Amino acid sequence: MKAMNSIFIAAVTSVWCGISMAVPISADSGVSFYHDIIIAGGGQLPIGLEVRSGGPDFSNPINTELQADDAVEFDDLEIVIAGLAPEAPSTVTRYSSSTRNADTEGAFGMNDTQLYQIVEEELVPDGNNDISERGVWGSGQAQASISSELFDTQADSDVSLEREFTLSNENATALTFSIEGTFEMGFFAMADGENSFAEAFAMLDLFFTSSNGLDIVFADTSLYINNQTETGDNAITSLIRETDVANTGHLSFTGNASATGSDIGGSQQAFGDGTFSYALGVTLQPGEEINMSHLITYSNLAAIEQHITEVSEPSAFLFILFSSGFFLFIRKRPR
Numbered sequence: 001m002k003a004m005n006s007i008f009i010a011a012v013t014s015v016w017c018g019i020s021m022a023v024p025i026s027a028d029s030g031v032s033f034y035h036d037i038i039i040a041g042g043g044q045l046p047i048g049l050e051v052r053s054g055g056p057d058f059s060n061p062i063n064t065e066l067q068a069d070d071a072v073e074f075d076d077l078e079i080v081i082a083g084l085a086p087e088a089p090s091t092v093t094r095y096s097s098s099t100r101n102a103d104t105e106g107a108f109g110m111n112d113t114q115l116y117q118i119v120e121e122e123l124v125p126d127g128n129n130d131i132s133e134r135g136v137w138g139s140g141q142a143q144a145s146i147s148s149e150l151f152d153t154q155a156d157s158d159v160s161l162e163r164e165f166t167l168s169n170e171n172a173t174a175l176t177f178s179i180e181g182t183f184e185m186g187f188f189a190m191a192d193g194e195n196s197f198a199e200a201f202a203m204l205d206l207f208f209t210s211s212n213g214l215d216i217v218f219a220d221t222s223l224y225i226n227n228q229t230e231t232g233d234n235a236i237t238s239l240i241r242e243t244d245v246a247n248t249g250h251l252s253f254t255g256n257a258s259a260t261g262s263d264i265g266g267s268q269q270a271f272g273d274g275t276f277s278y279a280l281g282v283t284l285q286p287g288e289e290i291n292m293s294h295l296i297t298y299s300n301l302a303a304i305e306q307h308i309t310e311v312s313e314p315s316a317f318l319f320i321l322f323s324s325g326f327f328l329f330i331r332k333r334p335r
Helices: none
Strands: 006-016 025-039 049-059 062-066 072-080 090-100 105-119 131-146 153-169 175-192 196-209 216-220 225-231 235-242 250-260 268-284 289-304 318-328
Touching: 025 250, 025 289, 049 131, 090 153, 105 289, 131 153, 131 196, 153 268, 175 235, 225 235, 235 268, 268 289
Parallel strands: 025 196, 062 090, 105 153, 131 289, 175 250
Antiparallel strands: 006 318, 025 131, 025 175, 049 153, 062 105, 062 153, 072 090, 090 105, 105 131, 153 289, 175 196, 175 268, 196 250, 196 289, 216 268, 225 268, 235 250, 250 268
16 A cells, blocks of 8 residues: 655745834645545456446635735646556646745645546456546645735635446345555644634545445554644644444545644644555445445645734844645555
């Protein structure tokens, strides 16, 4: 299975002088995730098991704003269509920024979604293109930073990717098969200064529905890892998994981090990461059909809202080092 390989730490240094603000204000959030689905071991499906795929439902808007007359806007979209193997995924990446002072202040947002989907290796092709494996991973970030004058500044990114599958047993007898995979997630939110706010959210979900009761058994195949760290009174993390598939229909992993800055001082920081591998034992009766929705949602927000203050400072340069964490997963397909 894929695994989190490294954490990339970026640092931004700002120089500030003036009387309108006590310190620079900044907000930053990021998320990175991975989820794969391997049906009946991958490769050729059991005789009589059909796994049909519907079309994808995908959206990935980004908005960045800097309420300054000299703000410079930039937007970019990159698309690569492939996706027949994890080594060559389809990729959709979007960037947006609104900045000033040679890009040293303002808002920045990005999201990057990658996926692959493998068609069954059939000994006798039937033309149905049944799916035996699928994987989705990606990352997102939002940043807002002001170091000279106070302007409303915001970056938000919101990605949703959903695909519907129909699993059916065309045999005259009951059929039991496995669905295996791994959930991975890392996220953070940091806010430093009055009226700053940051939030990161991700949900990875398999949702099963049927006209009959679901005959699905869940098992962990690796240790469940759940790490959460909060610094400051206004920092919150949450990491939750849902595994009672037979009763709720959901196998899901949800993470959230938020941080709200204050005028008291001190950075508010929330970090979380988790991973687990799973196996589902799915039993279909003769002629039975169930639906499976694979849903990925993740979002980032970083905002600074204007607040009228008057703080006198000595006429001197202050050097501020602002660090932000960005989770980068590097993966290799197992052999």
